[in-house]
Amino acid sequence: MNSALQVMKFGGTSVGDATCIARTAQIVAKAARKNPCVVVVSAMSGVTNRLIETARKAANGDATEGAHLTNVLRSQHAAAVEALIAERQSVMQKLDGVLAEAKRLCDGTALLRELSPRTLDEISSLGERLSAPIVAAALVTLGLRSESIDATELIVTDAFHGGAEPHMELTREKAQARLRPLLAQGIVPVVTGFIGATAEGRLTTLGRGGSDYSATILGAALDAGEVVIWTDVDGVLTADPRLVPEARTIPVISYREAAELAYFGAKVLHPKTLNPVMQAGITVWIRNSIAPERPGTKITPEGRSIGGGVKALTAIRDVTLIAVGGPGIVGLPDVVGRTFSTTADLRANVLLISQSSSQNDICFIVSAGDAERTVEALRKEFAQDLAHHKVEHVTVVNNIAIVAVVGENMRGTPGVAGRTFAAMGRENINLIAIAQGSSESNISFVIEDQAVKKALIATHKEFGLDVAAPDQD
Ligand code: ADP
Ligand code: ASP
Ligand code: MG
Numbered sequence: 001m002n003s004a005l006q007v008m009k010f011g012g013t014s015v016g017d018a019t020c021i022a023r024t025a026q027i028v029a030k031a032a033r034k035n036p037c038v039v040v041v042s043a044m045s046g047v048t049n050r051l052i053e054t055a056r057k058a059a060n061g062d063a064t065e066g067a068h069l070t071n072v073l074r075s076q077h078a079a080a081v082e083a084l085i086a087e088r089q090s091v092m093q094k095l096d097g098v099l100a101e102a103k104r105l106c107d108g109t110a111l112l113r114e115l116s117p118r119t120l121d122e123i124s125s126l127g128e129r130l131s132a133p134i135v136a137a138a139l140v141t142l143g144l145r146s147e148s149i150d151a152t153e154l155i156v157t158d159a160f161h162g163g164a165e166p167h168m169e170l171t172r173e174k175a176q177a178r179l180r181p182l183l184a185q186g187i188v189p190v191v192t193g194f195i196g197a198t199a200e201g202r203l204t205t206l207g208r209g210g211s212d213y214s215a216t217i218l219g220a221a222l223d224a225g226e227v228v229i230w231t232d233v234d235g236v237l238t239a240d241p242r243l244v245p246e247a248r249t250i251p252v253i254s255y256r257e258a259a260e261l262a263y264f265g266a267k268v269l270h271p272k273t274l275n276p277v278m279q280a281g282i283t284v285w286i287r288n289s290i291a292p293e294r295p296g297t298k299i300t301p302e303g304r305s306i307g308g309g310v311k312a313l314t315a316i317r318d319v320t321l322i323a324v325g326g327p328g329i330v331g332l333p334d335v336v337g338r339t340f341s342t343t344a345d346l347r348a349n350v351l352l353i354s355q356s357s358s359q360n361d362i363c364f365i366v367s368a369g370d371a372e373r374t375v376e377a378l379r380k381e382f383a384q385d386l387a388h389h390k391v392e393h394v395t396v397v398n399n400i401a402i403v404a405v406v407g408e409n410m411r412g413t414p415g416v417a418g419r420t421f422a423a424m425g426r427e428n429i430n431l432i433a434i435a436q437g438s439s440e441s442n443i444s445f446v447i448e449d450q451a452v453k454k455a456l457i458a459t460h461k462e463f464g465l466d467v468a469a470p471d472q473d
Helices: 018-034 047-059 065-084 088-112 117-124 126-141 168-184 211-221 255-263 327-331 335-346 368-381 383-387 408-412 416-426 449-462
Strands: 002-010 037-041 145-149 187-192 195-198 203-205 224-231 252-254 283-288 297-300 312-325 350-356 361-367 393-406 433-436 442-448
Touching (some): 037 126, 037 211, 047 126, 088 117, 117 126, 145 168, 187 211, 211 224, 255 297, 255 393, 393 449
Parallel strands (some): 252 297
């Protein structure tokens, strides 16, 4: 392992405008003086949402959106260039090239009134392709040697648009061949997050929020010593600070705990972020780019015991409960298998499963975005059984959320489930479904979405997460 190499990722808010980019450039400059660094950047905050929104409007035939979008993006990015960069011409030329592509893609979409997953990936990737050259040029203005690199040259993925998976061996070969020579010359590569390409060179994206994943993919591919994810909060907190104002920063957390939190909706980390680094045991830090003097959260293979069992809470909203059932399913031994091979074929992410034998129902939860096509596919799969009333329904419940209570030490702490559900009872919150994995590092339950904030605040208090543990601070 090249323990000196650091991969640093800066999220949308850390490159959101000229002031943020200036701060980011200072952080990189300071680190690059000591160690070789690879920088990964997101789009400026809000840009990816805007690109996707425009693509959808174009697909509905709105022919003016492409031109409007390119104007807005040009002035936003040009303002940052103006404020930060000494040598503006070459960077503006690069940006204009990307903006011209944006316009062509949106105009083409409006003309055809069709938006394929591949075109949506092309359009949604443009934000990173605009921000990376600016950050690289800002570093050059500070006196560093830096180059922006398209991740299509580095990260090789499968062809699953909108949520591609990396091929790690091919990525390792490409990333090493492209980046090592730059690092050897003291050049800081600034790589577009979120993006990859198939072995044939077709652009893909890794899923929303995927720049965190880009950083750990590159960290593993380059045998980095550590990956630092710079964001707009002090680290991984005991709960989402937007919902629980008393949330505290967790100084050290294990891969498993952080992965559970990410998987169950803690937006600070993309759900797959820790997968690439787990095997090599590379340390991941979460730090605040607005307050770089703060220590942040260290994510390590083993974490650190804080004695109390529960470490953090999280919630996934925007999810849908799907139930397949009816009394007849008792006589159909393959219902479970058929249900989940259907979701697997769709690559719908099943977030929680609960089977109730008395009601003869299999319930599971998927992201709201996956719900419609999942239900459609299930109705097709069970068409015969529905017609013969062996399966009576494939139903949907919306406006629900999953709350997860996470902590590796819960295993040795009896009563966590009891305390959690007693707290829900006191708050009059109805539990729709409950699940606890055999690893016992997570208890999750389903409630109505409107009760999420109340549930998180009550559980946070119940487990004293608002009070510093002895080894915190
Ligand atoms: P970036 O643009 O840097 O990728 P994100 O917006 O994706 O940042 O993620 C950071 C946000 O995640 C924070 O502003 C915070 O509101 C939210 N968040 C949710 N849960 C947590 C948590 N447990 N700890 C820290 N932040 C959290
Ligand atoms: N820009 C992408 C998004 O908004 C990726 C990221 O920010 O991580 O989803
Ligand atoms: Mg993010």
